[in-house]
Amino acid sequence: MGGNNSWKSFGANSQDDTNLRRALNPHHTEDSTGSSNCMERNNIPGAEASQKEMEMPRSMNFQLYPLLSLPHRPRVGSKFSPTPSTSLLPCLTAVCRISSDVHTSIPLPLPRPPLPEAAYIHLPFCRRRCHYCDFPIVALGSSSHRLDDDPRISTYIRFLLHEISAAKAPSSLHPPIRTVYFGGGTPSLVPPRLVRSVLEAIRAKFGELAADAEVSMEMDPGTFDARRLDEMVGVVGVNRVSLGVQAFQEELLQACGRAHGRGEVDEAIELVAGCRGIESWSLDLISSLPHLTEEMWEESLRLAVSARPQHVSIYDLQVEQGTKFAKLYTPGEFPLPTESQSAYFYKMASEKLSKAGYEHYEISSYCKPGHECQHNQTYWQNRPFYGFGLGSASFINGVRFSRPRRLKEYEQYVKKLEMKTTAEEDDDVAIVDAKETAMDMVMLSMRTARGLDLKWFESFFGEAMKLSLCRAWRPYIDSGHIVAMDEEKRVVATCDFELEMAGGGQRRRWEVAFLRLSDPEGFLMSNELIAISFGVLSP
Amino acid sequence: MGALYGAARAARSRLRPFLSESRAIVPILHKIGGERSFCSHSRQNSREGAVDLGQFPPERIRNFSIIAHVDHGKSTLADRLLELTGTIKKGHGQPQYLDKLQVERERGITVKAQTATMFYRYGIKEDDAMENLSNYLLNLIDTPGHVDFSYEVSRSLAACQGVLLVVDAAQGVQAQTVANFYLAFESNLTIIPVINKIDQPTADPVRVKAQIKSLFDLDPADALLTSAKTGQGLEHVLPAVIDRIPSPPGKCDSPLRMLLLDSYYDEYKGVICHVAVVDGALRKGDKIASSATDHVYEVLDVGIMHPELTPTGVLFTGQVGYVISGMRSTKEARVGDTLYQAKSTVVPLPGFKPAKHMVFSGLYPADGSDFDALNHAIDRLTCNDAGVSVSKETSTALGMGFRYGLSVPQEYGAKVISTVPTVPYMFEYADGSKVQVQNPAALTSNPGKRVTACYEPSVIATIIFPSEYVGPVITLCSERRGEPLEYSFIDCQRVLMKYRLPLREIVVDFYNELKSITSGYASFDYEDAEYQQSDLVKLDILLNGQPVDAMATIVHNLKAQRVGRELVEKLKKFIDRQMFEITIQAAIGSKVIARETISPLRKNVLAKCYGGDVTRKRKLLEKQKEGKKRMKRVGSVDIPQEAFSELLKVSKD
Structure with a gap:
């Protein structure tokens, strides 16, 4: 059976075996009882389901979904204890359809994918909707000053708490949550005591957070003062802030409908940068806003660097359907920058921030060494995560699920969730499509500076698939859009790459270990390049 | 061009042998056949012998065709004659025929000549008004309407001794009338002019008679005036056939010689050959041999097309019918072959020269994985027509495909990319070597030796049109590198012009253009003429310096610049911006004559990718x-697929 074979291939040597165990349960320690034990642990959540999965017809559908398990980079100056950096191996699971004609029983050891160690919590409240925004938000209006007692917020939080407590996860054996991300909306609008209650619910459900857990919150200038920030840090436990500056120019802030001005921006930066409990903060900007000039962009980048954040996110404006911008503007046409202008802005950012000591570690993310956003890394490494709240997405047991985006429907969803008994919940064994998994893996990894680990890719999809992928990308290695690297991340010359591809069938040592998009040209063309790989993965 | 083929098909569709629904016909056969001898051997062939062909010696047989310009009423006239002789039931014909056509089209059968046998009782007046009624056997051998199929026409005429030359009483003589007349005339056939559609209000038989006289030197008094629609004058047609057309000239007592006229493949019966027995007789069970292949076959079934296959067990001298002999593929049935009694020795009949395909297209599946399906479809096509020329070819741009002679089969529709039709060119090099090129891509762009001469096939085109359009027609023909040969008035309003034109110039869009500049009044036909010397160059299209084989063309040197420019501009419109700058060039050898660039995409990136965004992204x-x-x-x-078909549109040279 496919599941068995794949299983064996990963346990081929003891090092791999250890890695696998580690991947299955990153909190496994070397003196723990070994793989069978860890499997048991991982099987517990769906005990009944596992029983069913034991009795499967021959025709069932085995599919792999690899989950990247990358080393957590030790953070500079944090109490973070680094896990061994060798655990690059993916986890493996077989998700199968339980068909009605169960005649043959094939006992199979089916490891479950690891349980999520990341939780996203959506706090949808905003004063008003920005002109570019298509997120699930709730606009409260700017008139009410006493937001802390707004019943809309407290009602929502109540549902959120119910949702968390209705989640199926055994609190006693759950690995500690390592990242919590409060996204929005504008989470900083929610009173700290309410945010704290949400975090309490998380603890009640999944146990105490990891000692070095990253707790991020998106905050907007003008929505908090020193006291509130202190509360968020001291009372709630937020240790990372993502500050939605978006622009440093009054006219741009106005044009995109932000509820704050330049004054609030400077004030907020001062507060966040000077806050003791914040180990790492991100300054978020939007590039290619309408009427943006080269001078403005240069100014924004300069001011961003001088604010000395550990992290900078630069989101290229996407004109999304249904937004005010979509009604007003056409991409590439005035007052939006032309395609080549906005490409130039992207290159400027990459250049200026790199010069200032930031690593361009993902298409729109820059950080000082060791300050990657751990929570986002979960997404980009295809690891599982919980999602709670309006419109939020989760990725559990290989299944991606998005909650309703409308408040009423979300509330219904939570009510239903609470009525479900534990037995019912286990029915939702989903089919994970191998092609989709491969596409997710390639798409997500190629958007990061680390790129695609070819050995790892080959271990799931075979050498032939790896070679086809390389062949499809071959012209872009020539053109400099894709960079081939060896194990040590040294660039491999194009001609060597060619040789290796030609000798792919023979027993040759494959020196190329990683492929990544070049910065900035490859990143700028990421859609094209990834779409080309999709043609190979899912012809 | 497509329009031409389409029209030709539609016009000549109604005279096929029909394989089913034959029962209704049998009683009529009995009546006409007179004596009945039941000599059937098997239940399967229980109707065999229903017709005693023995009572039809050559002098009671007439073999003839109807030739006409498209839409001059050939098919209707044929239907009426079949009805008149009871061969088909009145009013039952048309819909069935159309249905049949549809089915046959779907099966991929190309335009082919068909035949129907009729029986007619007619008395030749002897000395003293003493009428002596006799049964006659009349074979109406159908011809394709258009001279694109002139090979097929002459094939059909080879089994005839005369033709009905049908001319529309209102439209008068048209280009195809002229072409068909010459084919019949050169075959020494008796020509009976039939001025049809005389019931039309605009009919002007007098004018048409004058045209017949001036163009063909036929006696206007011999012309029959008919309306196939109303039946007016039809009673004179078959008597004229019997009176004027000679009977087939074969010798009854000589060993069997028969001409293989045509063949097609029937799913149930296998290969069915249409034959004309020239000498001797053919009987079921005979062993026959092919002069072309020396293969010997046993005659399993023999009979006439009445119009369905009607077994008779025998065919005598001068008769036309079908033979089923266990051939496995139509490739064994060489059209024009002489079949004879296996043990005898005969001098083969002259036969026909093999069809020469003069227009070629590359044919590729739009989706490479559909190659097998296309291959299968083409197999079926060739299975039914040994004359179709198809060879496999591979294009770097389009993958595996075919080089296809004659017309492009429209049946496969949008799923097929067809390249610009081309004609076979000849190139002579300084070292004395000669190359014939059917696919421009196969011609080396830099052969390393000097081309001393190039030749291209030409045609003699006949164009008839109202005289007010003389100017535009002359302009069109000279744009197409035509050489005027003849210019005459066929009557006070209509002009006949003959041009020698390079074949290449008429294969794409010539007829459409001609129609549009003459408000649809021009008629056009052509016959193949010899190769003529020409100043030809190969025009390559290069994308980023790499030639696209499927886009290579051979053009006249003087037109290369213009064509190159047009192609390059067209391509620029259809190729999207990509990650690199794309240069599009048209080049002759290493000389670039036109160039365009497509600037590269600057940016194609989706910025944010948070958790909920993965699936959407x-x-x-x-x-x-x-x-x-x-x-x-x-x-x-x-390159988008549309770019290839767009090139077809632009390259009218």
């Missing part, structure tokens, strides 16, 4: 991938 990129799938890739350049 993947789907978006999958869509982008699907877009790429419809592209053909040359080097690093993606």
Whole structure:
């Protein structure tokens, strides 16, 4: 059976075996009882389901979904204890359809994918909707000053708490949550005591957070003062802030409908940068806003660097359907920058921030060494995560699920969730499509500076698939859009790459270990390049 | 061109042998056949012998065709004659025939000549008004309407001794009338002019008679005036056939010689050959041999097309019918072959020269994975017509495909990319070597030796049109590198012009253009003429310096610049911006004559990718991938399929 074979291939040597165990349960320690034990642990959540999965017809559908398990980079100056950096191996699971004609029983050891160690919590409240925004938000209006007692917020939080407590996860054996991300909306609008209650619910459900857990919150200038920030840090436990500056120019802030001005921006930066409990903060900007000039962009980048954040996110404006911008503007046409202008802005950012000591570690993310956003890394490494709240997405047991985006429907969803008994919940064994998994893996990894680990890719999809992928990308290695690297991340010359591809069938040592998009040209063309790989993965 | 084929098909569709629904016909046969001898051997052939062909010696047989310009009423006239002789039931014909056509089209059968046998009782007046009624056997051998199929026409005429030359009483003589007349005239056939559609209000038989006299030197008094629609004058047609057309000239007592006229493949019966017995007789059970292949076959079934296959067990001298002999493929049935009694020795009949295909197209599946399906479809096509020329070829741009002679089969529709039709050119080099080129891509762009001469096939075109359009027609013909040969008035309003034109110049869009500049009044026909010397060059299209084989063309040197420019501009419109700058060049050898560039995409990136965004992003990129799938890739350049078909439109030279 496919599941068995794949299983064996990963346990081929003891090092791999250890890695696998580690991947299955990153909190496994070397003196723990070994793989069978860890499997048991991982099987517990769906005990009944596992029983069913034991009795499967021959025709069932085995599919792999690899989950990247990358080393957590030790953070500079944090109490973070680094896990061994060798655990690059993916986890493996077989998700199968339980068909009605169960005649043959094939006992199979089916490891479950690891349980999520990341939780996203959506706090949808905003004063008003920005002109570019298509997120699930709730606009409260700017008139009410006493937001802390707004019943809309407290009602929502109540549902959120119910949702968390209705989640199926055994609190006693759950690995500690390592990242919590409060996204929005504008989470900083929610009173700290309410945010704290949400975090309490998380603890009640999944146990105490990891000692070095990253707790991020998106905050907007003008929505908090020193006291509130202190509360968020001291009372709630937020240790990372993502500050939605978006622009440093009054006219741009106005044009995109932000509820704050330049004054609030400077004030907020001062507060966040000077806050003791914040180990790492991100300054978020939007590039290619309408009427943006080269001078403005240069100014924004300069001011961003001088604010000395550990992290900078630069989101290229996407004109999304249904937004005010979509009604007003056409991409590439005035007052939006032309395609080549906005490409130039992207290159400027990459250049200026790199010069200032930031690593361009993902298409729109820059950080000082060791300050990657751990929570986002979960997404980009295809690891599982919980999602709670309006419109939020989760990725559990290989299944991606998005909650309703409308408040009423979300509330219904939570009510239903609470009525479900534990037995019912286990029915939702989903089919994970191998092609989709491969596409997710390639798409997500190629958007990061680390790129695609070819050995790892080959271990799931075979050498032939790896070679086809390389062949499809071959012209872009020539053109400099894709960079081939060896194990040590040294660039491999194009001609060597060619040789290796030609000798792919023979027993040759494959020196190329990683492929990544070049910065900035490859990143700028990421859609094209990834779409080309999709043609190979899912012809 | 497509319009031409279409019209030709539609016009000549109604006279096929019909394989089913034959029962209704049998009683009529009995009546006409007179004596009945039941000599059937098997239940299967229980109707065999229903017709005693023995009572039809050559002098009671007439073999004839109807030739006409498209829409001059050939098919209707044929239907009326079949009805008149009871061969088909009145009013039952048409819909069945059309249905049949549809089916046959779907089966991929190309335009082919068909035949129907009729029986007619007629008395030749002897000395003293003493009428002596006799049964006659009349074979109406159908011809394709258009001279694109002149090979087929002459094939049909080879079994005839005379023709009915049908001319529309209102439209008068048209280009195809002229072409068909000459084919019949050169075959020494008796020509009976039939001025049809005399019931029309605009009919002007007097004028048509004058045209017949001036153009063909036929006696206007011999012309029959008919209306196939109303039946007026039809009673004179078959008597004229019997009175004027000589009976077939064969010798009854000589060993069997028969001419293989045509063949097609029937799913149930296998290969069915149409034959004309020239000498001797053919009987069921005979062993027959082919002069072309020396293969020997046993005659399993023999009979006439009445119009369905009607077994008779025998065919005598001068008769036309079908033979089923266990041939496995129509490739064994060489059209024009002489079949004879296996043990005898005979001098083969002259036969026909093999069909020479003069227009070729590359044919590729739009989706490479559909090659097998296309291959299968083409197999079926060739199975039914040994004359179709098809060879496999491979294009770097389009993958595996075919080089296809004659017309492009429209049946496969949008799923097929067909390249610009081309004609076989001849190139002579300084070292004395000669190359014939059917596919421009096969011609080396830099052969390393000097071309001393090039030749291209030409045609003699006949164009008839109202005289007010003389100017535009002359302009068109000279744009197409035509050489005027003849210019005459066929009457006070209509002009006949003959031009020698390079075949290449008429294969794409000539007829459409001619129609449009003459408000649809021009008629056009052509016959193949010899190769003529010409100043030809190969025009390559290069994308980022790499030639796209499927886009290479051979053009006249003087037109190369213009054609190159047009092609390059067209391509620029149809190729999307890609990651690199794309240069599109038209080049003759190493000389670039036209150039365009497509600036590269600057940016194609989706910035934010948070948790809930993964699936949405993947789907978006999958869509982008699907877009790429419809592209053909040359080097690093993606070419949309539409670009290939657009090139077809531009390259009217």
